[in-house]
Amino acid sequence: MDRRQFVKSSTLAFCTLPVLPTTIPHIRADAMPEWLRAMVKQADKSIESLLTYQEKDAQSPDFGGLRDGFDLLNPHSTSALIQYGASGLFAPTSKYYQSKELLAAMDQAALYLIKTQHSDGTIDLLSTNFHSTPDTGFLVKRLAMAYTMIEKSGTEGAAKMLANLKTFLLRGGDALSVGGIHTPNHRWVVSAALTKLNELWPNPKYVARAEQWLAEHIDIDRDGQYNEKSTFIYSSLTDRLLITIGKGLKKPELFDAVRKNLDMTMYYVHPNGEIVTDASGRQDKAIIGTLENYYYPYRYFAIKDGNARYAAMCRLIEQTASQKTTGFVDYFLTDPSLWAELPAEKPVPVNYVKTFPNSGLVRIRRDRRDSTLIANNPVWFTFMKGNAVLQGVRFASSFFGKGQFQSEKISENGNEWVLTQKLDGPYFQPYPKESIAPDGDWEKMPRNLRPQSEVQILETKVIIRETSGGMEIEVVTNGTERVPAALELIFRPGGTLKGVSKVENTKDSWLLKEATGSYELGGDTINFGPGLALHKNIALRGALPAMEAPTVFLTGFTPFKHVIRFS
Incomplete structure (x- = not known):
């Protein structure tokens, strides 16, 4: 199972x-x-x-x-x-x-x-x-x-x-x-299990095998993230495993990686206590997750190190996910040292711009409002304002069936962040005569050997800026003209949309035709606009299918140039 x-x-x-x-x-x-x-x-x-x-x-x-x-x-x-x-x-x-x-x-x-x-x-x-x-x-x-x-x-x-x-x-x-x-974390799962067995029934082969895995070194990068970038599941798991191994095999040097990850994780917290999962390389990618899995490592080092910010993280977890920490009851029953009062708290960061280049992530938080910019992902922007969540923005065009926008990197340019993509759409000439397959088999005449002609180019640039009340996104394309395009705003289910028009024969798709729209959930509201609706084709060929969530579309044609603001 x-x-x-x-x-x-x-x-x-x-x-x-x-x-x-x-x-x-x-x-x-x-x-x-x-x-x-x-x-x-x-x-x-x-x-x-x-x-x-x-x-x-x-x-x-x-x-x-x-x-x-x-x-x-x-x-x-x-x-x-x-x-x-x-x-x-x-x-x-x-x-x-x-x-x-x-x-x-x-x-x-x-x-x-x-x-x-x-x-x-x-x-x-x-x-x-x-x-x-x-x-x-x-x-x-x-x-x-x-x-x-x-x-x-x-x-x-x-x-x-x-x-x-x-x-x-x-x-x-x-x-x-x-x-x-x-997977990378499996090395520490096995090593931690062997560590616990060795505590019960000491056996040199247990320690030798754990040492063999540990010899590969801990897979943590300069950002403080482990290889799998799995902030909800496997990063916290690795923290717990390394504590187990470090204690059991008397290797306190392993704790340094845990502290580094805990330091980083403080900047991966949404205003409502959820954790940023957008850059994960595992099955928790973009899921809604809270911080309960980090409670033990934060409490362990808050008390061990007298770390005031870790103590504040513990309080945050208690306030937002206390019942979910029950799965870790064993930790606390068996270690009375963790029953001690937490040290005096020092506020965790809630006002920052933080770049994590190894994870392809930029985090911008202003107290109860935050944004995440993501590279190498078709969802490249999120915006949260209290309980109201824009859980993703995507852009696509019907350019040769491959127009889903995704940027390999995020470039910082002054007070802007820039994401880019360049696509080409060639046509192909007759196959070189001397190489034509005698039986006419198409597969024996690979397309990469055919001369190209009428090559179409589409360059897309997304510029993201912080404003006094929120964020703005500018999307600009150059190259082939009259290509249908759509900007997709994906909101968290459960809220109320206003100022938008329902797209016929869809479950939860909407157009923002002009002015501004709004999304309200739990007393918090995200305002967005202005709109653009030059066509109703929201299922562009080559674009990803719509998500199971209320989604607002802005539509147009290339050259596409539009600025939308969120506040």
Whole structure:
């Protein structure tokens, strides 16, 4: 099962959690801070939900396994019951504290994991990866933490369940010690899982394999971003993994990369507490995401370093995504040092222009208003004003079926940012006589060898400027004339558009014919204009299909020249 689909289908925050060595103490309920008690209470709801997905028929070959929202039995859902359940057994304020009934269900889950584990120690991610070392690492890391918590919980009869869980973990350790990976973060997933296993059952092969991956160095650039640029999912995951490895293998130098990423992330925050995801190279690209995945690393270093801005980031996350941090309850149950009060806060940046050249991103924020400029992306501009969100601007023309605008880079020119694209559309002459295929097969006469003629050129320049009340975009084309073109303003669903005209036979497409339009959501309003509507062709050949969102079009022909303002 896809890890992200499990989050959606079961409303559980499925996250990979770091843990402490097996010397974690029993904890007292009266010592737990109120926010942790609330986190445990919310985790109890997750346990209750997970139990409803478990196969309870002892005669079924799937006995003990958990299904996902697609009714697929899988190791990830099954593992989640043990992971969350361990927190319930361990936390004295949980309604599942030392529950023998929950322990029995977790034991059945452990036996199902053993049953579905391959002989090489790996498990499958049914949506895509089979005999998967990295997916085994995701499970092993959290289950190693669960093992420690169950052991320390004092739950009667835990020894039998722990023996079964140990079998799964040790077999997984064999796989992690030799298996391969797919993506950059998988190296740290595997290394962190091996680190946790080594804390439970020290083994030189665990450390040696982790050291082998670490020898490749951490993939962080000058901007403070990891290779995948996955701000919602994998950057925060890498932060957590590197903390785990750094602590477990006594490599504090790994913390420098985490701090660098946390520093950068402060400039990736929208006014409403969401995170900028537009430049991601993974499946979280342009999704709506909040900052809960960063709560542990920000809190860890806020307390460890006395970092006032990290403390402010923690408060921001508590205000905007507190319930979503429940998936990380294990971090906080097992590390009482994190129960300390945060240091005095220093405001996070909310008024800046910040360029991230390695990510092809420019961030402009003015308190409750912000914009993002993006290179190498058909969506190259966003604008947010409180709750009102223009989630993308695109430009396209029907130039030889390849006119979707996208710029390789963003150039800064004084107080302007410039994005450019140059396209050509040639026609082709007869094939060189001496090279004509005797059988007339078109494929044997490649087009690149034909002389070109009547070559058409279309150059597009987008100039973006900050204004006193917002932003403005100027789009200018040169070259071939009378090419239909359209500027596309894509708003977040849920708001109200005014001053625009519905395009016939469309679900949510509109034209801005003149003057200005507005978009309102949650008491905040974005005004935009002036408009332009010289035709109604909003599905230009070669352009990307319309998004499932309210979209306003400005249409014209080349030479296209128009300035639109947002405030």
